[in-house]
Amino acid sequence: MKARHKRIALIVGGLAVLGIAATLVLNAFQSNLVFFFSPTQVAAGEAPKGKNFRIGGMVKEGSIAREADGVTMRFVVTDTDKEMVVNYKGILPDLFKEGKGVVAQGKLGEDGLFTANEVLAKHDENYMPPEAAKAVGDAHERAAANKAAAEAASHTLKQ
Amino acid sequence: MNNRLINWFKYASPQSFYPLAGKMIPWFWALAAVFGVAGLYIGFLVAPTDAQQGEGYRIIFLHVPASWMSMFIYLVMAGWAALGLAYNTRLSGMMAQALAPTGALFAFLSLWTGALWGKPMWGAWWVWDARLTSELILLFLYIGFIALQSAIDDPRRADKAGAILALVGVVNIPIIYFSVKWWNTLHQGASVSLTKAPSMAQTMLWGMLLCALACWMYSIAVALMRARSIMLERERHTEWVRALLGGKSANQE
Numbered sequence: 001m002k003a004r005h006k007r008i009a010l011i012v013g014g015l016a017v018l019g020i021a022a023t024l025v026l027n028a029f030q031s032n033l034v035f036f037f038s039p040t041q042v043a044a045g046e047a048p049k050g051k052n053f054r055i056g057g058m059v060k061e062g063s064i065a066r067e068a069d070g071v072t073m074r075f076v077v078t079d080t081d082k083e084m085v086v087n088y089k090g091i092l093p094d095l096f097k098e099g100k101g102v103v104a105q106g107k108l109g110e111d112g113l114f115t116a117n118e119v120l121a122k123h124d125e126n127y128m129p130p131e132a133a134k135a136v137g138d139a140h141e142r143a144a145a146n147k148a149a150a151e152a153a154s155h156t157l158k159q
Numbered sequence: 160m161n162n163r164l165i166n167w168f169k170y171a172s173p174q175s176f177y178p179l180a181g182k183m184i185p186w187f188w189a190l191a192a193v194f195g196v197a198g199l200y201i202g203f204l205v206a207p208t209d210a211q212q213g214e215g216y217r218i219i220f221l222h223v224p225a226s227w228m229s230m231f232i233y234l235v236m237a238g239w240a241a242l243g244l245a246y247n248t249r250l251s252g253m254m255a256q257a258l259a260p261t262g263a264l265f266a267f268l269s270l271w272t273g274a275l276w277g278k279p280m281w282g283a284w285w286v287w288d289a290r291l292t293s294e295l296i297l298l299f300l301y302i303g304f305i306a307l308q309s310a311i312d313d314p315r316r317a318d319k320a321g322a323i324l325a326l327v328g329v330v331n332i333p334i335i336y337f338s339v340k341w342w343n344t345l346h347q348g349a350s351v352s353l354t355k356a357p358s359m360a361q362t363m364l365w366g367m368l369l370c371a372l373a374c375w376m377y378s379i380a381v382a383l384m385r386a387r388s389i390m391l392e393r394e395r396h397t398e399w400v401r402a403l404l405g406g407k408s409a410n411q412e
Contacts, residue, residue, distance in 0.1 A: 019330060035345055036345075095280055120345060128207075
């Protein structure tokens with residue numbers, strides 16, 4: 001074995017050991033590396049209790065409401081399985097919309113109400129012109145309508 | 160040794176690489192300008208508005224190429240560093256040293272444009288999510304590499320120390336790239352990747368790829384220019400540099 005080969009082996013070996021070490025460390029810290037918890041995780045008791053943490057999910061359609069004081073917002077965050085009611089007093093980002101992603105930081109009260117002190121919008125990785133977005137939305141609606149119609153049909157067939 | 164290997168090693172010596180780099184630099188600058196103009200033209204004048212983010216998304220034409228470059232340049236730098244450690248070639252250390260400032264610049268640009276983008280869209284300049292934090296660590300790795308290299312006077316020892324730091328930092332690159340897949344992050348997933356069809360309108364994608372190509376060409380041109388000055392500085396006591404500089408000053412007289 002030449003000295004050069006020894007050095008190459010050393011570099012490759014070093015990188016491999018480093019890679020394995022990094023994998024192990026990241027695995028160990030897995031739960032600390034998440035930016036937010038989903039409502040399902042919160043329901044399962046995975047979120048820290050009595051401390052600030054973030055929840056993430058979709059803003060439920062038709063759930064955004066303003067409280068009587070005129071500045072507090074109330075909305076529901078859902079991951080399509082479990083839901084959480086969030087209270088927030090402050091400025092909402094432009095992309096905050098029903099049916100869109102959201103990350104809220106705050107505390108979970110005894111009553112299950114999540115009081116947020118910061119609300120961030122989370123957008124997806126799709127970029128398309130408005131016309132294309134509308135076409136996709138329409139197609140989804142058509143698909144949903146078709147599915148509903150098919151289900152209704154199968155119901156009547158069974159009866 | 161066959162002929163091909165000898166040719167490779169010929170250009171590994173600064174003496175023959177110096178004029179070659181000098182010949183290539185104008186071409187890379189020209190390509191950078193062409194791709195840059197085309198990319199920005201498509202990005203700002205042809206590409207449609209985004210349905211979700213309106214005109215604000217157009218910062219993507221700088222943000223994504225800068226982020227790609229910051230990661231890719233690091234890999235190339237670490238590759239040169241490994242070659243230098245293994246083969247003791249003089250050129251490797253010079254190339255690694257020449258690439259570091261450009262990589263740092265792109266890492267900084269990526270973070271900066273990301274902050275400018277995050278404020279209006281997410282509602283925050285900065286969040287400590289896995290993607291943003293690992294990119295910040297990349298910037299620190301670049302700065303650390305530059306600082307370590309310039310803190311040691313003997314170039315060969317500086318190269319060696321820098322190379323080890325660069326190789327250790329390589330671990331961070333897959334973490335940056337896959338962070339949005341492995342963990343919950345505020346940063347969205349990749350729009351363009353090798354494993355799936357891009358989730359972008361065609362013209363947007365073209366604008367972004369052209370801008371990325373422009374950044375590639377710019378990086379190569381600038382790194383070669385920097386490598387040339389490093390060569391002159393490090394090899395100033397050698398015959399070929401003396402002949403080169405002597406010839407030049409004789410011409411000027």
